[in-house]
Amino acid sequence: MSKLRDSWNAFSPDISAAYLKTFGHPSLDSKLVLADVLAEAAGGRRIEVMELGCGNGQLAEYLFGHGLNCTYTGVDFSEPLLEAGRKVFAGNERVRFISGDIEVLDNISGRFDFVIYSHVIEMLASPERSLRAARRFTDRILIRFFEPPDFDNTTVELQEMNLGKGPVPYVRWKMGRNFYRLILAELGATRVDVYRTPTKDQVHVLHFV
Numbered sequence: 001m002s003k004l005r006d007s008w009n010a011f012s013p014d015i016s017a018a019y020l021k022t023f024g025h026p027s028l029d030s031k032l033v034l035a036d037v038l039a040e041a042a043g044g045r046r047i048e049v050m051e052l053g054c055g056n057g058q059l060a061e062y063l064f065g066h067g068l069n070c071t072y073t074g075v076d077f078s079e080p081l082l083e084a085g086r087k088v089f090a091g092n093e094r095v096r097f098i099s100g101d102i103e104v105l106d107n108i109s110g111r112f113d114f115v116i117y118s119h120v121i122e123m124l125a126s127p128e129r130s131l132r133a134a135r136r137f138t139d140r141i142l143i144r145f146f147e148p149p150d151f152d153n154t155t156v157e158l159q160e161m162n163l164g165k166g167p168v169p170y171v172r173w174k175m176g177r178n179f180y181r182l183i184l185a186e187l188g189a190t191r192v193d194v195y196r197t198p199t200k201d202q203v204h205v206l207h208f209v
Contacts, residue, residue: 001206003162003180005073006037006039006090010053014069014201020119026200027119027146027201027208028201029198029199029201030058030144030145030195030197030201030202030203031062031118031144032066033195033197034059034116034118034142034201034203035062035063035066035068037142037193037195037203037205038063038070038114039066039067039068039091040069041113041114041140042068042069042070042113044069045069046069046070046071047068047069047070047071047113047114048071048073048110048112048113048114049063049070049071049073049112049113049114049115049116050072050074050108050112050115050116050137050138050162051072051074051075051113051115051116051117051118051124052075052102052105052113052116052130052134053063053075053076053102053117053118053120053124054074054075054082055074055076055078055081055085056081056082056084056085056088057074057084057085057088057089057095057097059118060072060074060085060089060095061113061206065180070094070162070195071094072094072095072096073095073096073097073098073099073108073112073166074095074096074097074109075082075097075098075099075100075102075105076097076099076102077099077100077101077102077127079099081101082097085097088142096194102120102130102133102134103124103125103126103129103130104129104133105130105133105134105136105137108137111130111137111138112130112137113138113140114137114138114140114141114142115134115137115138115140115141115142116141116142116143116144117130117134117141117142117144118144119144119145119146121143121145121173121175122145122146122147122171122172122173122174122175123170123171123172123173124171124173125171127160127173127175127183128183128186131183131187132186132187135187135208137187138184138208139207139208139209140205140206140207140208141205141206141208142203142204142205142206143203143204143205143206144201144202144203145188145202145203145204146200146201147172147173147174147175147177147200148174148200148201148202149171149176149177149180150177151175151176151177152177154173154174154175154176154178154179155173155174155176156171156172156173156174157171157172157173157174158170158171158172159172180192184206187208188208189206189207189208190207190208190209191206191207192204192205192207193205193207
């Protein structure tokens with residue numbers, strides 16, 4: 001876990017500001033689905049959302065750019081990415097960024113209409129632990145999957161990304177169907193809405209009431 005934390009803290013200020021903003025276009029369909037799901041749930045009222053693994057808040061920029069009426073709390077343990085997000089939203093009272101471990105969430109309080117994982121759940125050392133923690137704060141968890149849980153078996157890979165200073169490692173889960181169903185059963189999910197896009201992305205909304 002400490003090596004993964006070191007990896008996500010290895011971003012330079014320039015890379016932190018640009019991260020995920022200049023690529024990822026094949027995933028735009030699922031980002032739009034995510035925004036539409038939140039807008040429909042809001043029904044014109046202001047909703048409170050918390051994004052876990054928020055990075056530099058690029059999803060928040062997207063949501064506000066699409067007119068979503070919300071307050072946004074972003075949680076991450078990468079200080080360079082959080083600082084980039086704080087600069088973008090400086091002075092915006094509807095946005096706050098919190099440094100914290102999203103598998104524990106021991107420094108978070110309050111309730112949220114949605115807790116969001118956007119291309120993050122697959123990169124956690126323990127996704128089930130994080131989901132259990134998130135459940136304390138909401139009755140709806142929205143997961144934007146990069147690797148949907150459609151595999152026969154669950155595997156975990158150690159991959160690398162290049163941040164300009166050489167490769168750094170990160171985790172990539174390929175979550176099996178049965179493992180995912182066990183997590184949902186343990187969490188007590190009452191319904192799961194699944195939205196599929198022309199790309200391999202999927203958006204799942206887990207309901208607990």
